[in-house]
Every structure is written in C-alpha cells, then in structure tokens.
Amino acid sequence: MLSASNLSFGYRKGELILKDISFTLRAGSVLAIIGPNGAGKTTLLRCINAVLRPHKGIVKIEDRDVLQMPSRKIAKKIGYVPQNNKAGNMTVFDAVLLGRNPHIGLRSSQTDLDKVSEALRQMRIEHLVTRYTSHLSGGELQKVCIARALVQEPKIFLLDEPTSNLDLKNQMDIMNIIRKITTDNNLSAIMSIHDLNLAFRFADYLILLDKGGIIAHGSPGNITASILSEVYGVQVELIRHNGNILVKIF
Amino acid sequence: MEPKENINHLFPEYSKYIQRKIIFIVILFILSTGLFIAAILLGAVNIPISSVMASLFGLKSIPEVRNIIFNIRLPHAVAALIAGGGLAISGAVMQSVLRNPLGSPFTLGISQAGAFGAAIAIMLMGTGIMQSTQVGAITVTNPYFTVAFSFAACMVSALIIIFIARLYNTTPDVMILCGVALGSLFSAATMFLQYFADDVQLAAIVFWSFGDVGRAGWREVGIMSFFVLPGTLFFIMNRWNYNAIEAGDEIARGLGVKVGMVRLSGMVIASVITASIVSFLGIIAFVGLIGPHIVRRVIGDDYRFVIPASFLCGVSLLLASDIAARLMLKPHVLPVAVLTSFIGGPAFIYLLLNKKVK
Numbered sequence: 375m376l377s378a379s380n381l382s383f384g385y386r387k388g389e390l391i392l393k394d395i396s397f398t399l400r401a402g403s404v405l406a407i408i409g410p411n412g413a414g415k416t417t418l419l420r421c422i423n424a425v426l427r428p429h430k431g432i433v434k435i436e437d438r439d440v441l442q443m444p445s446r447k448i449a450k451k452i453g454y455v456p457q458n459n460k461a462g463n464m465t466v467f468d469a470v471l472l473g474r475n476p477h478i479g480l481r482s483s484q485t486d487l488d489k490v491s492e493a494l495r496q497m498r499i500e501h502l503v504t505r506y507t508s509h510l511s512g513g514e515l516q517k518v519c520i521a522r523a524l525v526q527e528p529k530i531f532l533l534d535e536p537t538s539n540l541d542l543k544n545q546m547d548i549m550n551i552i553r554k555i556t557t558d559n560n561l562s563a564i565m566s567i568h569d570l571n572l573a574f575r576f577a578d579y580l581i582l583l584d585k586g587g588i589i590a591h592g593s594p595g596n597i598t599a600s601i602l603s604e605v606y607g608v609q610v611e612l613i614r615h616n617g618n619i620l621v622k623i624f
Numbered sequence: 625m626e627p628k629e630n631i632n633h634l635f636p637e638y639s640k641y642i643q644r645k646i647i648f649i650v651i652l653f654i655l656s657t658g659l660f661i662a663a664i665l666l667g668a669v670n671i672p673i674s675s676v677m678a679s680l681f682g683l684k685s686i687p688e689v690r691n692i693i694f695n696i697r698l699p700h701a702v703a704a705l706i707a708g709g710g711l712a713i714s715g716a717v718m719q720s721v722l723r724n725p726l727g728s729p730f731t732l733g734i735s736q737a738g739a740f741g742a743a744i745a746i747m748l749m750g751t752g753i754m755q756s757t758q759v760g761a762i763t764v765t766n767p768y769f770t771v772a773f774s775f776a777a778c779m780v781s782a783l784i785i786i787f788i789a790r791l792y793n794t795t796p797d798v799m800i801l802c803g804v805a806l807g808s809l810f811s812a813a814t815m816f817l818q819y820f821a822d823d824v825q826l827a828a829i830v831f832w833s834f835g836d837v838g839r840a841g842w843r844e845v846g847i848m849s850f851f852v853l854p855g856t857l858f859f860i861m862n863r864w865n866y867n868a869i870e871a872g873d874e875i876a877r878g879l880g881v882k883v884g885m886v887r888l889s890g891m892v893i894a895s896v897i898t899a900s901i902v903s904f905l906g907i908i909a910f911v912g913l914i915g916p917h918i919v920r921r922v923i924g925d926d927y928r929f930v931i932p933a934s935f936l937c938g939v940s941l942l943l944a945s946d947i948a949a950r951l952m953l954k955p956h957v958l959p960v961a962v963l964t965s966f967i968g969g970p971a972f973i974y975l976l977l978n979k980k981v982k
Contacts, residue, residue, distance in 0.1 A: 444880075476879060
C-alpha cells in the first residue's frame with residue numbers, strides 16, 4: 375500500500391506547485407491523476423519516487439518512508455516510466471536489462487537475465503531483443519520502458535502520460551498491459567493521463583488535480599461532470615455505457 | 625563479461641550480438657599485445673629478436689642491450705600502454721557523464737591547462753634548462769617541479785568546470801563549452817609566457833608541450849599506474865550507471881542512480897587520470913577522443929563493453945603511433961603526439977563519414 379501525506383513542492387521559493395497532497399492507494403489498484411496542463415501531475419509523480427524532494431510531507435510504501443530510503447532501495451520499490459521516454463541507443467534487451475540496475479551487484483546474474491526474458495514475454499516484445507531502441511515505434515518503445523520498470527520488481531508503478539503520442543490501438547494496448555500487470559503481479563500503478571476516457575475506463579481511482587491541489591478524488595463514479603467542466607473550462611458530459619463511463623466534451 | 629547461460633538458448637540473436645562485441649575486444653587485446661611486443665622489439669637501434677628475448681627472460685645478454693630494453697623500450701612501451709588506455713577511458717567516461725561526443729581531456733581544456741602549468745614552472749621556477757640528450761633533444765631539468773605544476777593546473781581547470789557545473793547547475797553542454805573556453809584561455813596564457821621567455825625557456829616550454837612517451841621511466845610509469853589502474857576499476861564498477869545515464873537523467877534517477885554524484889565522480893577521476901598522464905608525458909591529443917569513438921562505431925554505446933574496449937583501443941593507438949614515431953625518421957624519434965594527430969585526424973573523419981561502419 376502507498377500513502378502520501380501533505381506533500382508540498384515548489385521549484386521557486388514561495389511558489390508552490392503541489393499543495394498539501396494526501397491520498398492512499400491499496401495494492402493491486404490503478405490510480406489516474408487527471409487535470410489540465412500545469413496542474414502538477416508530473417511533479418507529483420516525481421515527488422512520490424523522490425526524483426524531486428518535496429518541501430513537506432511523507433510518502434510511505436508498506437509503512438516505510440520513501441524519502442528516507444537510499445535511492446537504490448527506492449528503485450526497488452517504485453518503477454518509474456517518465457514522459458517523452460527515450461531509452462538511449464541500445465538494444466531492447468539491454469534497455470530492459472538496465473531496469474535491473476538497482477539489483478545488480480558487480481555483474482548481472484542468471485536471475486537478472488531470467489527476469490528480463492520474462493518481462494519481454496509479458497510485453498510480447500521478444501522478437502525485438504536485438505533491435506536498437508532508436509529504431510522502435512512509439513508503442514514498441516513504451517512497451518520497452520514498461521518492461522524496464524517491471525524488471526525493477528517494484529511494488530508501485532509510476533507512469534507519466536503513458537499513452538501520449540500513441541495511436542488509438544497502441545493506447546488501448548498500453549492501458550490493457552498496465553491493467554494486466556497490476557492484476558497479475560499485485561502491483562499498484564499511479565499514472566498521470568490527459569485522456570479522460572482512458573482514465574475513467576482503466577483506473578480504479580481518480581485524483582483531479584488543479585493548480586497543485588486536489589479538487590476531487592475517488593472512484594470514477596464519484597467524479598462529476600460539473601467539477602470536470604469547471605476545472606477544464608469546457609462543457610463535459612459523463613455518459614454511462616455498458617458499465618463504463620464515457621466522457622463527452624462539447 | 626556478463627553470464628550467457630540460457631541466453632544462448634532463449635535469445636540466440638542477442639547472444640550472437642554480445643559475442644560480436646566480445647570478439648572485437650579479443651581482437652583489440654591481441655592487437656595491443658602484438659603492438660606491445662613490437663614496441664619492445666623495434667627501435668632506433670637494430671637489436672636482433674634473440675637478444676631482446678635473452679634480455680627479457682634474464683638469459684645471457686649484452687649489458688648495453690639489456691640497458692636499452694629495460695631502461696628505454698620497456699618503460700616506454702608500458703608508459704604508452706598506461707597512457708593510451710588511461711586517456712581513452714577518460715575520454716569515454718567524459719563523453720558519458722557529459723552526454724556529449726566531444727567530451728575528452730583535450731576538448732575540456734585539461735591538456736592545455738597542463739601545458740600552462742609546465743610553462744609556469746619552466747619560466748618562474750627555472751626548471752627548464754637546455755641539455756643535450758642521446759637523441760639530441762632538450763630535456764627539462766627538475767622535471768618533478770614541472771610535473772607538479774602541470775598536474776595542479778590540470779586539476780584547477782577540471783575543478784573550475786566542475787565548480788561552475790555545481791554552482792550554477794549547468795547542463796553538460798555548458799560544461800563542454802566552459803572547457804573549450806578554458807582551453808583557449810590556458811593556450812593564450814601559455815603564449816603570453818612564451819612571448820616573454822628567453823630562447824632556453826621557450827625551447828623547454830615547446831619541448832614539454834610535445835606529448836612524448838619517451839620521457840617516461842619506471843618511476844613515472846609507476847606513478848601513472850597508481851592513478852590509471854584504480855581509476856579504470858572505478859569506471860568498470862560504474863558501467864551500469866553510465867548506461868543508465870545514457871538512457872537519460874530522469875530514467876537513471878528512477879533506476880536509483882545518483883546522477884549528480886556519478887557525473888561528478890566520473891569527471892574528477894577522469895581528470896585526475898588525465899592530469900597524471902599529461903603532466904608526465906605532455907599533450908597527447910586525439911587518443912581520448914578517437915579511441916572511444918572507434919569503439920562506439922563498432923560495438924555501440926554499452927559501457928560494459930565500451931570501457932574495456934576503449935582502454936585497449938587507446939593502448940593500440942598510442943603504441944602504434946609510438947612505434948611509427950620511432951621508426952619514421954630513424955635514428956631520430958618524433959614526439960608521439962605528432963603521430964596520434966596525423967593518424968587520428970584523418971581516421972576520425974573517415975569514421976564519421978563512412979556510414980557503413982556501425
């Protein structure tokens with residue numbers, strides 16, 4: 375389980391990007407952070423895995439304070455897939471093997487290689503092992519990056535805009551993969567996402583962020599059209615269809 | 625290297641890909657070993673192979689031959705090995721931590737700072753006095769003063785760049801440009817000193833700036849090894865961190881890499897290695913730049929292989945240049961830096977332009 379309490383962060387003195395953010399997330403569930411540009415979604419993800427050090431607040435995984443952990447230990451607990459993923463110019467196998475960095479001592483072990491093989495299989499990218507990452511499509515690259523985070527054997531996945539720049543099929547593929555690996559491995563995932571339809575369809579919980587603060591949170595059914603309309607500044611309608619909530623924008 | 629059990633079976637293509645890298649490293653090892661032996665066998669004085677072998681293995685040999693082998697050729701060859709390897713891995717690591725293909729001791733101004741330090745010692749401490757040597761060149765008397773000043777100047781240059789980077793939280797590109805600016809500054813300062821130098825001092829400064837492995841004796845080799853060998857081990861231990869940085873700073877941080885610390889330690893240790901080499905041997909351009917680039921062109925950017933391959937490539941480049949420098953104008957010995965630039969420059973342009981080489 376992950377909990378964040380009173381997280382605050384600002385890049386400049388007196389100018390807070392995040393203001394007292396608190397939430398909890400239980401194992402095996404998916405949390406989507408939604409909100410307009412500049413709401414603080416990426417900053418929140420970076421504060422959770424201590425890439426940025428919050429000015430105030432605590433992040434706990436299984437009751438252990440993340441911000442007090444050494445960086446390698448954090449990387450064993452949290453797998454991070456940043457936005458605008460680059461993976462250097464290396465083969466797919468090596469790019470995924472890099473995810474074992476927090477576990478590798480002097481040299482990689484057979485376990486490390488087995489984990490990579492397993493992740494490649496889970497992502498269905500075994501056929502790409504010797505392909506250079508610079509030669510991959512956006513969807514393939516995103517799968518490689520998720521595989522890399524998976525071999526970290528984390529408790530929590532952080533994904534920053536995992537579907538940005540992907541076509542519709544790849545968006546669905548990636549979201550289905552995220553859903554499946556959280557269920558299969560009993561992991562939690564926190565993703566920032568712009569596409570409200572994907573967020574409502576695939577997340578168990580939503581946090582609506584605006585100007586660094588939480589405006590609304592809860593299961594998709596708890597978020598109302600009026601709040602979304604107010605935050606995004608456009609008219610939004612929520613339509614229930616076959617058990618899903620569809621977001622219609624006017 | 626990394627374990628390969630099961631990988632052969634699971635991913636034969638990947639296994640072959642790794643084998644190609646290992647084969648390249650083995651080829652470089654054989655090449656550098658061959659060049660090392662050639663460096664001992666060949667020189668301005670023709671010595672039969674049997675005599676060289678007899679000297680090396682402690683068999684009955686002529687004292688003059690033993691003297692040439694043990695006090696001239698062997699220390700020179702070992703110096704070329706240590707310096708070539710040290711400069712090339714320093715360049716490889718600088719290119720990684722700065723995320724810039726132009727990273728090298730020369731482009732960062734460290735070599736130029738070394739020349740300035742030596743010029744200061746020669747001008748102000750009077751360490752440069754013309755002497756006749758067996759090859760008719762000029763030597764620098766009290767060389768350890770010169771070396772100490774040169775080493776200090778190299779480190780000052782490197783620390784200025786690191787200090788600017790830390791204080792202003794600059795990007796690697798800014799660090800490179802700071803290095804270029806400092807290099808220019810130190811070159812200008814050296815020229816300033818040369819302008820006011822008398823003939824003897826001027827000759828000593830110019831002589832010092834010619835990079836030459838021929839200056840190294842066993843003591844110099846020992847001191848350089850003291851810095852280069854542990855530094856190489858440190859770089860090898862950090863190879864995964866350099867790979868992570870290659871994927872991007874944010875990804876590296878997410879993988880538990882302390883990017884700032886890895887960058888800082890890499891720069892400091894690469895600078896210390898370079899300073900130890902430059903201060904003893906003078907400026908040897910191109911090895912630190914071209915060695916890692918040749919390797920990257922052939923086996924890619926994976927630092928598990930780039931570091932050992934760059935070391936061996938640097939060794940081969942410097943040994944080959946040293947042998948050519950000794951044989952080209954026999955019995956005169958050219959400074960090796962002339963050859964590294966003559967061979968390195970065109971080879972580098974060829975590599976850049978030849979797209980078939982990957």
